Amino acid sequence: MIKLNVQDETSRLRAVVLGTAKSNGPTPKLEEAYDPKSIEHIKAGTYPTEQDMISEMEAFNKVLEKYNVKVYRPNVINNYNQIFSRDIAFVIDDKIVVSNILPDREQEIEAIKYVLNQIDPSKIIEASDDIHFEGGDVMLWNNHIFIGTYKGADYKNYITARTNMKGVQFIKDHFPNKIVKEFDLVKSNTNAKENALHLDCCFQPVGKDKAIIHKEGFRNEEDYNYLVKLFGKENLFHITKDEMYQMFSNVFSISDEVIVTEQNFTRLNTWLENQGFIVEKIPYAEIAKQEGLLRCSTMPLIRE
């Protein structure tokens, strides 16, 4: 049995699901892509190769092993993208919420059934089809649950809008003791620099009291101000539109001292080191072309 426990983003990690790039399949057709950055690379002929992505994920796996983290990988489905485990389910305290993910990605859940089977069934939460959420939009912070959403009336026109207000309400109902704060995010189906695909694409806490943030990722300045108040401006590392596009906010914490990041994120890595973090740098620029990075590739099951 796996005894789930996740209370925040940065406590010492003990067990995690890490996605896989094996049998990712050939470059998708334009109509098969579901984010603007993948579309951009399909058009330009620069979509990442399976071999390059496997090597990047192996580098990530090595760092997790170095820190004695128990790593579960999804069963491989032929020619199917299974890199971004984050979105398919998420742990809050000792419960796992199975996402109602984009229909194009639904089979990804089958591949981790063997993990779900090791969890007490009374700890597994599922929602009806009209309730949408993906794990990239859900973040724990002290007694808070932060949730990225899109409040526009044209929600259904955005393949990049993955968590609806029914999803926010569902989490509120299931976790009445938490402060659930939703954030209205900017969305674009066509321009990755104007698209905060999930909350973790424009914001993420690091360490005990700091966070990485892209102000313009929030449609409503009040939402941004909420985080400034909570963390204090001096504790926020602001990233530019281009840095959001490179996925600077999608690094991954193994503990409140150790952070895995992309080796080319020089400005961020320097800041993190100056703050006293141990920064584990790995190559992940090919996977970044699919509008996801390190946090997106993981689903923590146990943090101390």
Ligand SMILES: NC(=O)NCCC[C@H](N)C(=O)O
């Ligand atoms: N949490 C995340 O931001 N996950 C990245 C998912 C990227 C994938 N191309 C998608 O559009 O679903």
